[in-house]
Amino acid sequence: MDYRNPVYNQFGAIDLEIEHPAFGWIPFTASPDDPEELGRAMFAEATGTAKAYSRTVPTLEETRAAKLSALSDQRWKVEIGGILVNGAPVRTDANSQAKITGAVALFKNDPELQAIDWEAQPGIWVTLDAVTMTAIAIAVGRHVQACFSRARALSAEIGAASDFAALEAVDIETGWPR
Incomplete structure (x- = not known):
């Protein structure tokens, strides 16, 4: 063969x-x-033609790049993981963020609009006024910003790590907003 x-x-x-x-x-x-x-x-x-086994050890820069990629993934997971606003769960995925922003814009551009129907969670409907929708938008915006701020701080730590031990010590799993 x-x-x-x-x-x-x-x-x-x-x-x-x-x-x-x-x-x-x-x-x-x-x-x-x-x-x-x-x-x-x-x-x-x-046996006579096989090349020797060679373990490839990633460089510090390759390991740093992998950690930065994992950090980006972690930020994204936390960002879209949802939040609680006054005890009520609010979705924070990109689609929900866009719809929340659109709802606030609708209230601002239509002064006659008093309330909107909103699907807070699948199958759970609520009626929201402009003040409540704006509060939700602010909470979501602050959550997203807090995720980026945490990622920025961790990115700086990763960038400053001078060796493998320092890079490994950067904990990208904890300290995120809830």
């Missing part, structure tokens, strides 16, 4: 690609103790 790109993996087996008659080149791991004869035979054949 034809094979290509044999490389030892961290377990001593050989990762390679074999040419399957129906599917073309597919990944395969050959091992000297494989229960299937094909795996043992492929290991024996590829």
Whole structure:
């Protein structure tokens, strides 16, 4: 059977690609103790040509970039996770933020409008006046801003980390607004 790109993996087996008659080149791991004869035979054949295992250790900058990406994901999760306004749950996903902003703009641009019907949560309807809608918008806006402020502070800590230990010590999971 034809094979290509044999490389030892961290377990001593050989990762390679074999040419399957129906599917073309597919990944395969050959091992000297494989229960299937094909795996043992492929290991024996590829042993002479397989490249040595090389563990890739990310650089400090690569680790920093990964931590910044994880920070962005965490900020987003907290931002869209919702808040409580006077004990009532309010959605804060991007769509809800846009609708809340639109409702406040509607009240500002239509002085005759007294109240709007609002689906606070799926299947839960309320009637809101301009003062209440504006209070909700302010609470949501402050929540979003608090998320960005926390992310900015953590981003600065990540940027200032001078080694792997300092970078690992930056806790991106706690300290977020609720």
